[in-house]
Amino acid sequence: MKTSLKYTAAFLALAAALAPIYWLVTISLKREIDQFASPPLWFSFTPTLRHYSAIFSHDAFGRYFLNSVIVSTCSTLIALALGLPAAYGLVRFPWPHDWARGIGFWILSNRMLPPIVTIIPLFLMLRELRLLNSLSGLVLVDVALNLPFVVWMMRGFIEDLPKEIEEAALLDGESRIGVLLRIVLPLVRPGLAATAVFCLIVAWNEFLFALILSQTESAMTVPVGIASHVTQYEIQWGAMSAAGVVAMLPVLIFAAAAQRYFVRGLSLGALKG
Amino acid sequence: MTRRIPPGLIWVAPALSVLAALSIYPLLYLMKVSLTDAHGFTIAHYARLFQDRLFSVAAGQTLLYAAVALTLEFFLGLTLALLVDSLARGRALIRVGLLAPMLLPPVVAAVIWRLIYNPEFGVLNGMLRQLGVNTTSLTWTSGRTSAMLSVILVDVWQWTPFMFLLLTAGLQAIPAEPLEAARVDGAGYWQTLRDVILPLLKPVILLALLLRSMDLLRIFDQIFLLTQGGPGSATETVSLYIYRTAFRFSNFGYAAAMSFVGLLITMLAARGLLRLTVAVPAEPPCVSMRTDVIKLS
Numbered sequence: 165m166k167t168s169l170k171y172t173a174a175f176l177a178l179a180a181a182l183a184p185i186y187w188l189v190t191i192s193l194k195r196e197i198d199q200f201a202s203p204p205l206w207f208s209f210t211p212t213l214r215h216y217s218a219i220f221s222h223d224a225f226g227r228y229f230l231n232s233v234i235v236s237t238c239s240t241l242i243a244l245a246l247g248l249p250a251a252y253g254l255v256r257f258p259w260p261h262d263w264a265r266g267i268g269f270w271i272l273s274n275r276m277l278p279p280i281v282t283i284i285p286l287f288l289m290l291r292e293l294r295l296l297n298s299l300s301g302l303v304l305v306d307v308a309l310n311l312p313f314v315v316w317m318m319r320g321f322i323e324d325l326p327k328e329i330e331e332a333a334l335l336d337g338e339s340r341i342g343v344l345l346r347i348v349l350p351l352v353r354p355g356l357a358a359t360a361v362f363c364l365i366v367a368w369n370e371f372l373f374a375l376i377l378s379q380t381e382s383a384m385t386v387p388v389g390i391a392s393h394v395t396q397y398e399i400q401w402g403a404m405s406a407a408g409v410v411a412m413l414p415v416l417i418f419a420a421a422a423q424r425y426f427v428r429g430l431s432l433g434a435l436k437g
Numbered sequence: 438m439t440r441r442i443p444p445g446l447i448w449v450a451p452a453l454s455v456l457a458a459l460s461i462y463p464l465l466y467l468m469k470v471s472l473t474d475a476h477g478f479t480i481a482h483y484a485r486l487f488q489d490r491l492f493s494v495a496a497g498q499t500l501l502y503a504a505v506a507l508t509l510e511f512f513l514g515l516t517l518a519l520l521v522d523s524l525a526r527g528r529a530l531i532r533v534g535l536l537a538p539m540l541l542p543p544v545v546a547a548v549i550w551r552l553i554y555n556p557e558f559g560v561l562n563g564m565l566r567q568l569g570v571n572t573t574s575l576t577w578t579s580g581r582t583s584a585m586l587s588v589i590l591v592d593v594w595q596w597t598p599f600m601f602l603l604l605t606a607g608l609q610a611i612p613a614e615p616l617e618a619a620r621v622d623g624a625g626y627w628q629t630l631r632d633v634i635l636p637l638l639k640p641v642i643l644l645a646l647l648l649r650s651m652d653l654l655r656i657f658d659q660i661f662l663l664t665q666g667g668p669g670s671a672t673e674t675v676s677l678y679i680y681r682t683a684f685r686f687s688n689f690g691y692a693a694a695m696s697f698v699g700l701l702i703t704m705l706a707a708r709g710l711l712r713l714t715v716a717v718p719a720e721p722p723c724v725s726m727r728t729d730v731i732k733l734s
Contacts (some may be wrong), residue, residue, distance in 0.1 A: 172624055176529075178534045185537060188549045189558055204563040204719060246452045253448025260443060267449060268563040272461045278655040278703060279596065280676040282649065284683050285463035308459035311452060369542040371658045376684060389545040391662055408548040410539050416649060419540045425534070432721060 185412075188230040192216070192405035199401050215402035216410070224381050225407060228389035231378075235299055235385055237304035239306035240360055246307070247314030248356070252344055254315070255322045256330070267413035268319065279372050282308075287376055297383045305373045310363040317362070321355030322348065361418045368415060386411045471693035481695035490697065494670055495678040496702075502585065502674060505652035506592045510649060511642075513593065514600025519630070521601075522608050532605065539598040547662035550591045554663075564635050578664050584671045592653070600645050600659050607641030608634070647710040654703050677700050 182398035190209070191199055198209040219225040250271075254264045286305055287296070320343070330343050338346070347357070374385045390407050393400070458600070471482055488493055521531050538546070553561045554577035562572040574671060577587045611634065619629045635642075657676040666673040679699065683692035 167525070170524060174520055174524060174531055178531055180594070181535050181538050181598065184549045185541070186554060188545070189550060191552055200558045202561045202563050203567040246455055250449045252451035253445035257443065257445025257448065261545065261674060263443060264445075267453070271456060274456050276651065276707070277460060278676070280655060280657060280679050281467070281700050282460060282463055284679075284692055285466040285695060286459070287683075288470065288689065289463065291464065305459065308456065311456060315452060329620070363538070367687060371543055382559050382615045388540050390548065394544075394551065394662065404548055405552065408545040415540050415542065416537070
């Protein structure tokens with residue numbers, strides 16, 4: 165194929181991928197009169213930040229944002245705290261037969277359960293525990309969502325480490341926990357950071373669980389908050405798109421930080437609920 | 438085999454118990470819910486499944502949605518991966534740009550496409566009008582026949598990047614020697630693609646198809662946010678129908694029965710696809726794709 169033709173095709177694909185995102189950003193920066201202009205205004209309009217100040221001052225958006233930050237941070241930290249020792253235990257201890265593989269697969273199979281299937285019993289259970297409309301209930305299900313992923317990612321990273329340093333430390337009288345904290349942890353830090361970023365993105369984007377478990381304004385996360393406004397005020401395009409931009413910014417920033425690990429992370433379904 | 442408790446168990450136990458509490462127990466609970474009603478044990482919920490026309494409509498539409506989206510995403514993703522891989526310059530930048538849609542929260546993707554699809558003020562009809570097209574009948578997500586097409590298009594937009602990402606990684610992992618050999622033998626581009634590249638890419642292709650179809654069969658977010666399954670039941674899927682049954686009509690028993698059947702179908706589909714992978718490696722291939730972490734920068 166001719167080189168110029170190839171580049172034309174590649175740029176068309178790029179435009180198809182990015183133009184919708186660009187359009188969202190422009191709508192969030194346009195005055196109403198420009199939003200509904202016909203023909204559509206792609207470049208020449210008077211930008212305004214009014215929609216951004218509106219969502220943060222009038223609506224409960226600040227609350228949603230805070231909730232999202234709390235839920236994604238807590239669920240990520242708990243998943244890491246549970247998953248890292250589990251990964252270490254699976255890799256570095258002698259297991260009879262192929263227990264380690266069996267356990268690993270069982271853990272991963274949890275990731276394959278469709279969320280709509282698990283959410284019904286979880287909803288009923290959390291209702292009995294009076295944990296509906298509370299952030300802790302949501303943290304709990306997001307931990308379940310991310311934990312298998314943490315174990316599998318960290319398993320790979322720990323396997324990559326040379327065993328010898330750890331064995332030397334054990335001979336010197338270091339405890340297993342000491343080895344994990346003082347030797348393994350510093351060495352896997354880049355991998356741990358990447359895993360944390362993926363967990364944060366998953367919890368941040370998560371919609372179905374949050375939709376069902378948090379229905380009061382005070383417990384809503386950003387996606388659910390936006391969704392409730394999408395259906396309520398169809399015509400408030402400015403606020404809706406400003407909220408959308410604010411919701412996507414952290415994800416794009418996080419993703420840029422973890423781009424080296426895209427394949428390993430995403431092929432495990434990192435971004436899906 | 439020793440009868441001692443494996444020493445690693447204590448390290449794994451916390452994670453295992455949390456997962457058990459949040460998956461095994463809920464599944465057993467779900468089974469119980471699906472087999473009881475106000476009067477005790479019953480199989481009525483399962484019996485109802487076979488007479489429920491809406492369930493079969495939803496199941497059919499889920500399969501249609503998954504099949505069409507999977508096909509489009511695969512061929513587009515493969516074409517793009519091959520295309521970008523063959524470019525001399527600017528690959529890294531183009532790849533980053535092409536991946537962006539996949540990262541967005543589904544709710545943001547839905548907001549974007551509402552802005553685009555709106556029949557009156559949306560940019561899509563706006564541009565078509567600019568080209569002189571009469572757009573009065575183009576209602577996209579609110580049209581009975583166009584709704585399904587519109588939600589599939591959103592899926593293709595957001596998730597073709599995922600296919601592109603995996604296939605790009607697969608392409609980068611292909612060693613240079615067989616390509617070189619094909620070139621020396623005088624093989625043309627299409628012949629090399631058919632006889633060398635695609636066979637070597639097969640494990641990655643199957644993995645990508647497997648992961649994507651699992652996600653497509655459980656599709657919820659975009660459709661819920663764009664059409665709520667409507668108009669009528671034109672875009673109703675199994676996940677949406679289960680959601681409505683449980684959380685709108687509080688019929689948890691029936692929703693649980695549907696969940697179990699849905700779970701069974703998903704698992705069978707996954708099994709079938711896994712079988713296709715000749716000699717499935719000991720680990721899922723995604724985890725052993727250690728060396729081919731995509732080079733974006």
